[in-house]
Amino acid sequence: MKKHLLAVLAYLAATFIIQAVSHFVVNAGHYAAVAHIRKEPIFPLGILSMLIQGSVLSYLYKRTVTDGRSISDAVRFAWLAGAFLISYIALAEAAKYSVPAVASWIAVEAIAGFAQFTFYGVLLSFIYRDRAVATATARMSAM
Numbered sequence: 001m002k003k004h005l006l007a008v009l010a011y012l013a014a015t016f017i018i019q020a021v022s023h024f025v026v027n028a029g030h031y032a033a034v035a036h037i038r039k040e041p042i043f044p045l046g047i048l049s050m051l052i053q054g055s056v057l058s059y060l061y062k063r064t065v066t067d068g069r070s071i072s073d074a075v076r077f078a079w080l081a082g083a084f085l086i087s088y089i090a091l092a093e094a095a096k097y098s099v100p101a102v103a104s105w106i107a108v109e110a111i112a113g114f115a116q117f118t119f120y121g122v123l124l125s126f127i128y129r130d131r132a133v134a135t136a137t138a139r140m141s142a143m
Contacts, residue, residue, distance in 0.1 A: 003058075003062070003127050003128055004055075004058045004059070004062065006127045007054065007057070007058035007061065007062075007123075007124055007127050007128070008051060008054035008055050008058055009054070010054070010120060010123035010124060010127060011050060011053060011054030011057055011058070011120055011123075012047070012050045012051060012054055013123070014116055014117075014119040014120035014123055015050045015053075015054075015116055015120070016047075016050065017119070018112055018115050018116040018119060019112060019116060022108070022112040027108050027112075030100075030104065030105075030108055033100040034097070034098075034099055034100065035098060036097055036098070053085070057078075057081050057120075058124075060077075060081070061074070061077050061124060061128065062128065064077070065077050065128075069125065069128050069129055070125065070129075071121070071122060071125040073125070074121045074122070074124040074125035074128065075118060075121030075122060075125070076121070077121065077124070078117040078118065078120045078121030078124060079114075079117055079118070079121065081117065082113050082114065082116065082117030082120075085113070086109060086110060086113030086114075086117070089109045089113065090105070090106045090109035090110045090113065091106065093105070093109075094106055094109075
């Protein structure tokens with residue numbers, strides 16, 4: 001249960017950090033040009049969404065990635081989950097909503113999503129790593 005909660009919090013942190021920097025710092029002008037985006041987001045709904053997504057991803061990771069749980073396993077899992085979620089944000093939203101420029105929308109969302117899920121995968125690997133594997137690896141590198 002502790003690892004599950006940590007994985008949910010890791011998803012919340014990775015998502016909030018990357019997306020907040022993307023939306024409010026790096027790509028602020030890009031998002032300001034989208035007419036349907038709220039000027040004042042409803043943050044509790046965004047947090048709830050991240051908690052639900054993080055819970056589902058933690059549950060799936062624990063049940064699907066079993067052997068070794070290396071950083072590459074966790075990042076591959078996160079990229080797969082990211083491909084599922086970001087495909088909607090980058091492609092379907094550009095298809096449904098009046099975004100200023102479709103190509104830049106896809107690029108901004110894909111790059112931010114890639115960064116978000118890579119960061120989440122790294123965090124996930126530290127949370128679910130096997131202590132015995134970590135200890136053995138540390139001993140081997142000390143030799």
